[in-house]
Amino acid sequence: MVDRNRLQISGNTEDVMKLDSQEQRWAAFGWNVISVDGNSIEALDAAFTAAKHHAGTLRMAQDAGLPLSELRADGGPTANKYLMQFQSDIAQVTVSVPDVAELSGFGAACAAGFSCGLYDPETIFANTHRSCFTPEMDHTEREARYNGWQKAVRQALTH
Incomplete structure (x- = not known):
């Protein structure tokens, strides 16, 4: 986002x-x-709803024969455990979330610390913990939700 x-x-x-x-x-x-008016709660809600279903891209990669054993996510949306579980369920892949939500800032700080010898990379990376979300949704429900999302996208594109 x-x-x-x-x-x-x-x-x-x-x-x-x-x-x-x-x-x-x-x-x-x-x-x-997805570009929306950030002052419109309705537009933001619709964008978040569409984004949570975007695991379809991962599914297409899998259908194309591309190996995908884990999706690593970071950033603000990782605080939403429902969203992370939903991504895992729809994509049928483990979603791995670090304890540090904003890895961009953490990475910049680590790079600065590594360059001046303040931090030891092995120590930092050994102490980085991740929570994992594994697929739990049954096949029938997953297909119904994914097909419903595809229908909603088609309708949105034709109106």
């Missing part, structure tokens, strides 16, 4: 990085991009 409010600690985001084509850039990498 990206909150594109065009502000950062030192001023306008546009002064540092152009944001005009972010959606196209992410879509070019195969990401499911």
